Amino acid sequence: MLKNSALIVTDIQNDFCPGGALPVSEGDKIIPTVNRYIERFEKANSLVIASRDWHPKNHISFKSRGGIWPEHCVQNTKGAEFHPNLRLPKKVQVISKADNPDKEAYSVFQGTGLDALLRKNAIKELFVAGLTTDYCVKNTVIDGLAMGYKVYLLVDAIKGVEVNPGDSQRAIEEMISKGAIKIDELEQ
Secondary structure, three states: OOOOOEEEEEEEEEHHOOOOOOOOOOOOHHHHHHHHHHHHHHHHOOEEEEEEEOEOOOOEEEHOOOEEOOOOOOHHHHHHHOOOOOOOOOOOOEEOOOOOOOOOOOOOOOOOHHHHHHHHOOEEEEEEEEEEEHHHHHHHHHHHHHHOOOOEEEEEEEEOOOOOOOOHHHHHHHHEEEOOOOEOOOOO
């Protein structure tokens, strides 16, 4: 099942977890489940990708520049580091996104070399986990589908920021309506 597959672990960074600058309520609670997926992919010798917001100090998404978010995941800060409980493998491919001060990038595909990396490794299927359901996970899944990948949404390993109540559920419904396949670890 994991042949020609990659796991994308989206933005499990300190600033998106409790105590961070832009915390997802209980965002750290998905980490044990994400770690189990990482172990499965590592045992299958499949590609594991970890994305991270990697903002310059003056990023356009910040309120100080007219954006909607507080300053978060600024390059080379503790807030931008992966959560300490996340067990990424030694061979993890780290993809930095939203590192241009004048461009927002929610999708891991946007402004990165992810598509080229996946094609070079003959990847056909993506399994997506992480933070946040209603922004970076959603945009990554939708872009992956648009690029022709079969995309599995790991619903037990995602969590949303919920700017508006129900945003995460609407995001899940949108991803599924566009072709994502919902997976829950308990169904495995």
